[in-house]
Amino acid sequence: MPKSKSNLIQSVDRALRILECFSRRENELGVTEIANKLDLHKSTTFGILSTLENKGYLNQNPENGKYKLGLKLFELGKLVEYGMDLRTSSLPYLKKLVDKYGETAHLAMRDGNQVIYIDKVEGERGIKMSSQVGKRAYMYCTGVGKAILAFMPEKYMEETMKNIEFYSFTPNTIMNATDLKKELRKIRERKYCIDNEEIEVGLRCVAAPIMDYNGEAIGSVSVSGPTSRMDKKKIDLISRDLKNVIMKISETLGYKNV
Known part of the structure; x- marks a missing residue:
């Protein structure tokens, strides 16, 4: 039986969904790509991405601005x-x-x-x-x-x-x-x-x-x-x-x- 979604915290749910966007095929994603995948506003997506990067869960490629999974997840x-x-x-x-x-x-x-x-x-x-x-x-x-x-x-x-x-x-x-x-x-x-x-x-x-x-x-x-x-x-x-x-x-x- 699936768990009830009534007690989900929206911001946490969105952050986890962002992390789940990444795969071996798509190991780097940009803000717009992620926003489109999850049907989120670009500004909301950027705020969550910045927080995840600050905590080490994501890294940003300085050359193209795209994000990839960070070492914190490996740890x-x-x-x-x-x-x-x-x-x-x-x-x-x-x-x-x-x-x-x-x-x-x-x-x-x-x-x-x-x-x-x-x-x-x-x-x-x-x-x-x-x-x-x-x-x-x-x-x-x-x-x-x-x-x-x-x-x-x-x-x-x-x-x-x-x-x-x-x-x-x-x-x-x-x-x-x-x-x-x-x-x-x-x-x-x-x-x-x-x-x-x-x-x-x-x-x-x-x-x-x-x-x-x-x-x-x-x-x-x-x-x-x-x-x-x-x-x-x-x-x-x-x-x-x-x-x-x-x-x-x-x-x-x-x-x-x-």
Whole structure:
């Protein structure tokens, strides 16, 4: 059944229709061509094209003034590709962690200044938590987020941290850039991170980053459980297995630990 069009936002719909005009045969199009294809006013079309160009979704050829698809779409497409590869490569390892420890395992990817959960395997003793596949979470106060942030290239890490707005979720939530930088240094030293009731009271998790063929952190795996069960001894055991797991997943993506 087709979805109702009653709740479509017209400007967004038009922008997406413009992007869909391009094809292998017609990889460059002018303002008039696009306006005619979509039966839009030329001034409206030009305004949308200018916005898409400003955001990197389109590039304008300076020689003929025509537009073509931009690298931003390639970047987003690679995120989808990585997500598919990650889920396929990671699921068996997530299940093994859950079978061994009885807690919940998550797989997440970076998406801008946040992370998005792309898979979740619940243990038999798993407790109810707010995480769910497709949900976004903050990087600075979650295990999956901090694991990625700590192993990002320095330039991108600093850029990301400048855009963080700190919110307090629990008494343990990190609330400033200075404390976060100290935490990230610790994470890099031990190769894994701990979320000690920073996003939810009563919840503790261990997480480690997944590296791609460029040696960059593109995702992370975590094991979460109640603080009553996730004591130091169990965290030490999980962290050792987790580091082995993320290394195996990273290797499937072309990462070489040299």
